[in-house]
Amino acid sequence: MPSGRKMLKPTIALVGPWPKPWGGISVHLFRLLPRLLEEGFEAFLYDDTGLHSGPNIFPLKGKWVNRFALRARERIVHYHSHSWGARMRLSLMTLFGKKVIFTVHSLRNPPRIPLRKRPEFTHMLQKAHFIAVNEEIAEKLSAAGARNVAIINPYISPPDWGKPHLDVEVFASTHRPLICLSALLFKSWNNKDLYGLFSALEALSLIRREMPEAGMIIYLSQIGEENLFRSFKGRVAELGLERDVLIRLDADEPFWTCLPLAQLFLRPTFSDSFGISLAEALELGVPVVASDAVPRPGGVLLFRAGDPADMALAIQKALSLKPERFSLDSFPALLDFYKSIL
The missing domain is CATH 3.40.50.2000 (Glycogen Phosphorylase B;)
Structure with a gap:
């Protein structure tokens, strides 16, 4: 975690998995972090698999959520993994002036009823920002009571196509x-x-x-x-x-x-x-x-x-058909979203 030096630029903490393994969320973060750095954001990736470290990348180990919530200095905290328990506890960072965002990449594992009855769950729905990757997820989040829901797909173009094995x-x-x-x-x-x-x-x-x-x-x-x-x-x-x-x-x-x-x-x-x-x-x-x-x-x-x-x-x-080429790159939309909540 970066030291307590004064931060002058917009600061973002991305929380989620870093590859490997390669998966939808880890690929998204693999491309998002360098794009944010290129745009002048001071951005860091906190790998909740605990497996990876590197420039601007820090592993989160053990029971990291409460420790991270108390120590993180970034102004925006953007969580990408699937834990509703982590979402609830991270949403409490809004009490300290943080902007907390949860990108919901899937709802195949909805929150259990005991979690929904907790006051932190209500706080999360009212104070955090949600990004749904499709309309169906957005509708379900809104129906559950989430106040701030945006729809932004998770695709960011690769910097290049690399070399095949x-x-x-x-x-x-x-x-x-x-x-x-x-x-x-x-x-x-x-x-x-x-x-x-x-x-x-x-x-x-x-x-x-x-x-x-x-x-x-x-x-x-x-x-x-x-x-x-x-x-x-x-x-x-x-x-x-x-x-x-x-x-x-x-x-x-x-x-x-x-x-x-x-x-x-x-x-x-x-x-x-x-x-x-x-x-x-x-x-x-x-x-x-x-x-x-x-x-x-x-x-x-x-x-x-x-x-x-x-x-x-x-x-x-x-x-037998000639395909068209077009990009679904959502980075400009995500950049606008970040700027809108600062």
């Missing part, structure tokens, strides 16, 4: 079309695998009947539920796709480095909040096919969630 380059040289997708982990959700990886695998098998050189690269940050992971690898073997599916597990390089080699980006999820990797593909002009589980941006071809045949048809159609 050698294994990815070799795989891409022998597979066309190359389909790329990313997932945090294997996780059960409503009796389905949340990221739709099994459906994507079945769709690839169907596509290869017409396009026998098609291949799929899956960036997976963590294994998650090991039984699902083993079942998935078993199904790859059953379909004879061992040489046509490349899993980049806990890769050092971020997902977006593979996109310049891709002919298609696939987002087969059964639930979603935004999907940063989807926005990356749109910006690069890679055709995007996604499930209809949630509203998607323009320029995305949809299929029925969990339907491999419909997914395969959508992929074939997308490959």
Whole structure:
């Protein structure tokens, strides 16, 4: 945590995970911190995984919330992780003149009833600022009683597209079309695998009947539920796709480095909040096919969630179309938001 020297510029404390692992929130913060520094903000990242440190990056270890709330000197405290307990306690920093912001990246884990009955929860809803990454989350926050809710998507453009890993380059040289997708982990959700990886695998098998050189690269940050992971690898073997599916597990390089080699980006999820990797593909002009589980941006071809045949048809159609390139970069909107609350 920085020393108690006098701070003359607007100061921001970003709280959340720093990569690795690569995930939607950590990617957002990985890009947000340097952009804020470039804009002249005095910004620091407090890594609540406790794993990372570096220039302007400080690890938070143990029971850090109360300690951080008492010691933080930044004027704006912007929390990105999912803990409602941490949100409630950090919101009390408004009593000391801090501007407290919570970006809610997902509401798959809503606050439990005992938390909602606590006075700190009411204080949080009334005094903190909330940023919802989509309209559905904003509506639910407002319905819960949050007074200050803005909608700003979490996508910030990468400074560059980097270099693909050698294994990815070799795989891409022998597979066309190359389909790329990313997932945090294997996780059960409503009796389905949340990221739709099994459906994507079945769709690839169907596509290869017409396009026998098609291949799929899956960036997976963590294994998650090991039984699902083993079942998935078993199904790859059953379909004879061992040489046509490349899993980049806990890769050092971020997902977006593979996109310049891709002919298609696939987002087969059964639930979603935004999907940063989807926005990356749109910006690069890679055709995007996604499930209809949630509203998607323009320029995305949809299929029925969990339907491999419909997914395969959508992929074939997308490959025949010329995609448009456009950016969903929200940094200017976030910068305006910060300035508006100072």
